[in-house]
Amino acid sequence: MEKGEKFHGMSPLPFAEKEAIIKNEYGPRVHRAGLILSLLQAVIIFLPALYLLVAFDVWPGWGTIGKAFLSVAAIAGPYWFIEPVSYFLILGIAGTYISFLAGNISNMRLPVSAVSQEVAGVREGSPEGEIIGAIGIVASQWALTIATLAAAIIVTVVIEHLPKSVTGAFDFLLPCLWGAIFGQFTLRAPQYAVVTIIVGIPLVMWSGLPTWTLIPIMVFGLAILAIILFKKGIWVPKKS
Amino acid sequence: MEAEWLKQATGFGMWFIGALTAGNALLLTLIIYRHARKYGLQMGLKAEAMREGLKAALITSIGPCMGIFVGMTVLVIALGGAVAFIRESAGVGSIMFELIASRAGAEAAGVKLTREGMNSIGLATILWAMATGSVAWVLIGGVFTRYLPKLKDFMGQGNPAQMAIISAAIMLAAFGRLLISDSIKPLIDKGYWPPFIGMLVAFLVGIGWLIWSDKLKKPIMKEYFILIAIIVGMAISQMVRLSMGK
Numbered sequence: 001m002e003k004g005e006k007f008h009g010m011s012p013l014p015f016a017e018k019e020a021i022i023k024n025e026y027g028p029r030v031h032r033a034g035l036i037l038s039l040l041q042a043v044i045i046f047l048p049a050l051y052l053l054v055a056f057d058v059w060p061g062w063g064t065i066g067k068a069f070l071s072v073a074a075i076a077g078p079y080w081f082i083e084p085v086s087y088f089l090i091l092g093i094a095g096t097y098i099s100f101l102a103g104n105i106s107n108m109r110l111p112v113s114a115v116s117q118e119v120a121g122v123r124e125g126s127p128e129g130e131i132i133g134a135i136g137i138v139a140s141q142w143a144l145t146i147a148t149l150a151a152a153i154i155v156t157v158v159i160e161h162l163p164k165s166v167t168g169a170f171d172f173l174l175p176c177l178w179g180a181i182f183g184q185f186t187l188r189a190p191q192y193a194v195v196t197i198i199v200g201i202p203l204v205m206w207s208g209l210p211t212w213t214l215i216p217i218m219v220f221g222l223a224i225l226a227i228i229l230f231k232k233g234i235w236v237p238k239k240s
Numbered sequence: 241m242e243a244e245w246l247k248q249a250t251g252f253g254m255w256f257i258g259a260l261t262a263g264n265a266l267l268l269t270l271i272i273y274r275h276a277r278k279y280g281l282q283m284g285l286k287a288e289a290m291r292e293g294l295k296a297a298l299i300t301s302i303g304p305c306m307g308i309f310v311g312m313t314v315l316v317i318a319l320g321g322a323v324a325f326i327r328e329s330a331g332v333g334s335i336m337f338e339l340i341a342s343r344a345g346a347e348a349a350g351v352k353l354t355r356e357g358m359n360s361i362g363l364a365t366i367l368w369a370m371a372t373g374s375v376a377w378v379l380i381g382g383v384f385t386r387y388l389p390k391l392k393d394f395m396g397q398g399n400p401a402q403m404a405i406i407s408a409a410i411m412l413a414a415f416g417r418l419l420i421s422d423s424i425k426p427l428i429d430k431g432y433w434p435p436f437i438g439m440l441v442a443f444l445v446g447i448g449w450l451i452w453s454d455k456l457k458k459p460i461m462k463e464y465f466i467l468i469a470i471i472v473g474m475a476i477s478q479m480v481r482l483s484m485g486k
Contacts, residue, residue, distance in 0.1 A: 030275055031386055034272075034382060037268045039382060041378050042375050045371045045374060051257060052360065055248075058363070068344045075411075076376075078410070083377070084381050094275075098269060100377050100385075101378055104304065111300055112297045116294070118296075119296035120292050134272055135273060135294050138273045138294075140298075143298055143305050145329050148324075151324070152258075152316060155312065155316040170355075172473065173314060173470060176473030179440060180445070180466050181446075182443055184446060186412070186443075186447065189409060192408065192409045192413075196416035196417075197416060200416045211347055218413040222413035223410050235405075
């Protein structure tokens, strides 16, 4: 095919032949490497906490860890299952392994995969798309490693040289961050933002419930409310 | 003098773990790249097309990397460079998740998520919360990817519009609870205005920035909305605090 054509990068081989290479040769090898290194990563993820325990004898206790886990799981839990399923067809086999091992899916892997396939002139979802998408996502991880290392070093150095009047502003980092993100989701579902504040203030201020229970209560409460109201056709966004 | 927890968080050991974490991800990318090139050529893809794809991916990565660089600032400030590098180079990557885990860990340990309020137990609890909260993604992605096509068919009955509104409601509940605790509670309990004003300013600036980027049809601007909102919010909070003499 000529370079000016949209799918100029597609291979002239028959589809069945290309599909067989993906299924019988490329796929199994990627699955093996992906499985082994993902399992290894699942161990590495715990090393920072284990390092504090072994090197400095710092152990918060199962109860404290359990409370923290429950708060995180209440928010992240649904996404553990939804994201791999939702993104698989876009990311492909290799892209899924890298993306769920190294993160940054919607903001980086998806656009990078799409652009690299577009530029290389291959169809998304085709065997060629699987290969080019994988190469694109590989490149994005190389770029990400350099960017995160640079950020970690540069920001650390800059903070050390700032005057106290400036670093004092960082005391307000979290409330400002919550405000900005709350604003982002308020644009998507303003009614639920109002409900959150109206219900949340008395719950947080005067309910007397343990603080670690508040996120699960509010998250599941609002999720159930959203399901009920959506089914009744109430507060359904016009675009959806 | 540097606090004990910060020494632990930024010492050689933690940087070494950072190298292991990023290194494991890089090893996977190198293996996949080798297979992709080999079998790509075998299936008739031109080497030039693969080079073009790689080049386009590197250029496209610059924008998201800048956004990640900026988002990481928050994590570096809160927990030091090494922990931020471990989590962002090959962790979940979402700054939102990392901050939720940090906040949940700090709260469970009974400490504040500030450099002054943190201690070793708080840091350890945060690291456990980050690990236990994110390991499921790695395991599901790593172990079950081969079964995902079937699972996708099974779950395909779901309504994407319903899922979108539930996701927004979940996020509002999670961040609403944090927002109330960190900005509205200090105001009601102690009459302390700066965190509330900062939150409100960041809320309004964030919304304004997002609407503006939609109007200009420049979605890339959205990557910077958190940075702009928190800088303006923090600056105004600090000015209010200094004017109050506290």
